[in-house]
Amino acid sequence: MSDRRALSKSEMEVARIVWDRRQATVRDVLEALPESRQIDYKTVQTFLRRLEAKGYLTSRRSGRSLIYTASVRPTEVIKETVEDFVGRLFDGEPLPLVEHLIREQGMGHEDIDRLRGLLDELEQE
Amino acid sequence: MSDRRALSKSEMEVARIVWDRRQATVRDVLEALPESRQIDYKTVQTFLRRLEAKGYLTSRRSGRSLIYTASVRPTEVIKETVEDFVGRLFDGEPLPLVEHLIREQGMGHEDIDRLRGLLDELEQE
DNA sequence: AATGAATCCCTACAGTTGTACGAGAAAGGT
């Protein structure tokens, strides 16, 4: 359990974009967000500022703009977030969520094969 | 996309308890919450009231207390919630989340077998 | 009947979140 303040949904969405590309400016994030997400430059800026204030990102200056990067391990944060989610929605049991995902959200043949592989691999220990 | 107002994390946690047992009073929910969740009776009461205000639950009176039940299909709400979560954290791709869950959260042999079964079943169409 | 416990209804309140505006500086085009 970390003592960082929790991320809100939108903050998480933004943080993940930064993590994915290792570093990003406000504009990068804005452009990476899905079209459907009608959101202002200033708003993204606020999210990034708050993420830094909460200790999830750091920024360094480059010319007139700021470049943000992770300041805690993203995988760790994602793990905690998923755990919290599973805790609240599925009584802390990951299996029901996995079943839900496989069943409800579309899985193609390739995905299924891939998962079989993963299961086999896991059973080797 | 429904037009109901979104559920907060805590509201979702409470709603799920009601759904699981088909109906529940404030006290039922309070007792069903994990020990670790130090939370006041009054607070639970507020969550249930808000859930009703938001249209997720309805209540009927029974003696001195109110009994809450779902007023929208829980599975639907859970589906939407998971979709939103996957959208923000995993770019809308369920597979990476499934992999994360299988890998990071403990899966026992039974769980693995169960999943294999599910995959087989899915491939039959 | 009086007391205590359990409920509901109403109210509160600080902190968080989503969303963005305005001012001012810097960079780029003409």
Place this chain on the structure above:
DNA sequence: ACCTTTCTCGTACAACTGTAGGGATTCATT
């Protein structure tokens, strides 16, 4: 050199969240 665009920084603000107190009422027990 000036206008436009693009940034940052500080500020705002209503709605939502988590958390619960107070008062009224009712049920159970002494």
